[in-house]
Every structure is written in C-alpha cells, then in structure tokens.
Amino acid sequence: MEKLVYTLILAARKLRPYFQAHRIEVRTAYPLRHNLHKPESSGRMLKWAIELGQFDLEYYPRKAIKGQALADFILEFDSEVDDKTIVLAESSSQGNSPVDEREELPHPWWILHVDGAVNYSEAGVGIVLITPEGHHLMSAIHFKFYVTNNDVEYESLINGLKIALEVGVVNLIAQSDSS
Known part of the structure; x- marks a missing residue:
C-alpha cells in the first residue's frame, strides 16, 4: 500500500x-x-x-477500461449498423474455440485478430480480418506519438472494429492477446 x-x-x-x-x-x-x-x-x-x-x-x-472501450465503440457506430445483435463467445473448459461454437445466422462469420506493440521509441498495431472464405485482409498502423501498452491494445481493437464496419461485417469474432 x-x-x-x-x-x-x-x-x-x-x-x-x-x-x-x-x-x-x-x-x-x-x-x-x-x-x-x-x-x-x-x-x-x-x-x-x-x-x-x-x-x-x-x-x-477503478472502472473496467476494456469493456468501456467496446461500449463506447458500439455507441459511436450504433446508428450505422442495421442488425444490432451482439454475440459474446467464450472458450469452454474443454478447450473448444468460440469459432466452433458459433451459431448459424443469416450472415457469415468473420474473424478479427488484433495486436499492438510498444517499445521505447515507437508503437504500432497489427490487424488481420479473415473473411468467411478464408481470405486475409491485413492492416498495420504506426503511431508517431507516445502511447502506453494498454493504449495500443485498445487502439488495435477499436481500429479493427472500424475496418470491419467499413467492410460491412455483421457477425464478427474478435480475438486479442490482451487480457
């Protein structure tokens, strides 16, 4: 203390x-x-x-920042999304991934992988959006200003979700190494 x-x-x-x-x-x-x-x-x-x-x-x-970042994102883009169904998927104790447990919906599922990294002089974000057909859409962002490791992880998720919205994704599973 x-x-x-x-x-x-x-x-x-x-x-x-x-x-x-x-x-x-x-x-x-x-x-x-x-x-x-x-x-x-x-x-x-x-x-x-x-x-x-x-x-x-x-x-x-202290507030939960990650949940707040996702809530802020949903509120910001709420009027742009027609289908407002949000499905939260968690891994089961048997080790099955959320992808195996997803339910069948009229729109296909996309997968978003995000990660961010910071060192003493630079920071960056890597985003991979995988289509239902298996195609990989990749994006990288370089920050020219100071950010913390937590900031860059949140920015990676927020920018990944923005890209998914621009592409027109309705059903998305977001995966990050941030805990």
Whole structure:
C-alpha cells in the first residue's frame, strides 16, 4: 500500500501546478483514502497524508477500461449498423474455440485478430480480418506519438472494429492477446 501512496506523492510533487489548480480524481481498486486517514498509520504514511491534504483529491473505484472501450465503440457506430445483435463467445473448459461454437445466422462469420506493440521509441498495431472464405485482409498502423501498452491494445481493437464496419461485417469474432 505504501508503494501506491508513494507513487501518488511523486505524481503530486512533479505535477504540483496541476494538482493545485484542479480537482484530481484518483481511480484505484485499493482503499487509499481509508489507509491515509486511519490514525494507526505509520509515520511515513501520516507525513504523506498531510502532504496530499493540500490538494483536492477525490478517490473513486477503478472502472473496467476494456469493456468501456467496446461500449463506447458500439455507441459511436450504433446508428450505422442495421442488425444490432451482439454475440459474446467464450472458450469452454474443454478447450473448444468460440469459432466452433458459433451459431448459424443469416450472415457469415468473420474473424478479427488484433495486436499492438510498444517499445521505447515507437508503437504500432497489427490487424488481420479473415473473411468467411478464408481470405486475409491485413492492416498495420504506426503511431508517431507516445502511447502506453494498454493504449495500443485498445487502439488495435477499436481500429479493427472500424475496418470491419467499413467492410460491412455483421457477425464478427474478435480475438486479442490482451487480457
């Protein structure tokens, strides 16, 4: 817990003008506010609590970002899709893939494979859209700005879904190595 509070302290010290000028939302799955304000905290935690007390900090539970990214995408393109059926497929415990368990619908199934990668100087996205006939449509995107590993994984999925919509895909299975 001390490492999390120390990280917040370092951010507050480096971004002091922003912390002083704005209300800061701290999104975490850990009870930071509770641990900072309990009287039996260690001396170091009490010092940090006093230092953070000068800022307008609001603590909120962390949201699920991946689910939110998919929900935002669906809302953004909701009016462009005629058939609004969404089928979520998960692998069963016997090891069968979602492709084997898909139901028969009037439109054929497409498969989307996405992956993103980041290193110290560059970031990129690879997208492969497989048609029902087995043809591979490939796309690559290079980012010329700083992104995190999570950002590039979300961007790969969002851009893959955009490509699928442009092609006119109705039934899609999206696969990513991001957990």
